[in-house]
Amino acid sequence: MRAHQQVLAQIEAKMLDGTWGLGERLPGERALAEQMGVSRPSVREAISVLEALGIVKMNVGSGPGAGTQIVDRPAVGLGMAVRMHIAAGTLPVADVVATRAQLESGAVRHAAALVADLSPAEGEDLGAVRAALRAMEAPGPLAVDEFLRLDESFHMGIVRLSGNQLTEAILTGLRSAIAMYIAQGAAQVPDWGETCSRLCREHRQIYEAVLAGDGSAAESLSHAHIWAFYAEAGLAGEREHP
Amino acid sequence: MRAHQQVLAQIEAKMLDGTWGLGERLPGERALAEQMGVSRPSVREAISVLEALGIVKMNVGSGPGAGTQIVDRPAVGLGMAVRMHIAAGTLPVADVVATRAQLESGAVRHAAALVADLSPAEGEDLGAVRAALRAMEAPGPLAVDEFLRLDESFHMGIVRLSGNQLTEAILTGLRSAIAMYIAQGAAQVPDWGETCSRLCREHRQIYEAVLAGDGSAAESLSHAHIWAFYAEAGLAGEREHP
């Protein structure tokens, strides 16, 4: 096995057995290299991989917060991987769209089922959803990029309510991976003002369904909402469309 | 921006604009370093990240097949990311289970909708599914690891029929990430022989539903099948369970 892969395997093992936990600092690169019997560049390769995957964060300097810390940004790695594969040309954007629709509509259904008893943290998520919804419903037309920002708050807020961290991370990653395509697609919609207000109405309906605990309504509304937008933005494949 | 991230960005750009496509070879590390104005270790950091993400494959030697080639193994990166986050302790296995169930049941529904007209390549996938099914139904008890191997062929074969490469990659990645937990869970099932034959019957039902083009039946059967197994193996969270 190659040197940096050995380092990766050892770091994984140390995380698995609890030696290094979330938020803690890894030993310095020099120390790590000596411990694992490899050179510093090899350690750096391994840590670069971990950083790209969203496992660690590297900071220069000294004192608390410096060095390499174990963080938790699962969406970083997933988003990066998806974006790169789109760039490589083998992953159609339409597939990303279909996967998002499937995953998110399920998360919305689940969120509706859980909305009856929320923890305080989840209450905050719900508040963020409501805030995004109100900001979108404010009178006057919204710029595309402003709308997309609020749209993300709304959608991801509901997903967060479902409590599935992996689904949340994947959806965040997918969204970031195709953010460019979404922005392009939204920019070429014939009548943005009309589309925007329709999307807002649909958001309201989804929100109400979730709040009412009506999972299957929330699911189908969400499904239709996502597909309709992508179809209008020219990002949905023909074959995938249900 | 850091040196190796610049390299990543430039490589992504070159893939996006079609300069470097799938299957092609990147310039050598030394040449790449000179082109991009960075040192070779920085180039190696970037390429290591790409390799971990399943974008490229590095090979030593000379001639065709040597050097760094752009490949397409999306599942590699996704699986690695998920496995690492589980190791870091912030991603519950139950979340992986729930995400798998949601994604796969949707894929199965979609596969059923498409089964009427298959391309030759998809016909092969269907053949693989059938072969796995028959092997599982062979008389005599199957060892756990042998069953799991066939189980993977069966499930992933159907997913492949749905034609969504991202869903396929994510599911492959998830499966590899929790393979260890699945094996442990299966090993502690009270009566493996009984469980095994039940799983086989469920497989047969799913297969028949897909072949009949009955998407919603296939979906719900698949959903129940996945959850039942994980519950039995002690991997399903309480809260997620529908």
Next chain:
DNA sequence: GTCGCGCTGTGGACAGGCCACTGCGCTAGG
């Protein structure tokens, strides 16, 4: 008591070298 400077530990990066591996082409032998 407070301000400022330097020390120390951290990652960031580079240069240069050496090794292992692999395929191709040349050359010597049949």
Next chain:
DNA sequence: CCTAGCGCAGTGGCCTGTCCACAGCGCGAC
């Protein structure tokens, strides 16, 4: 003329050594 063997060149794999930028902390001067 054909073939088997060897050497060469190009590739990644890895290491050593070095220097730089950055940030906090503590010591010392004021």
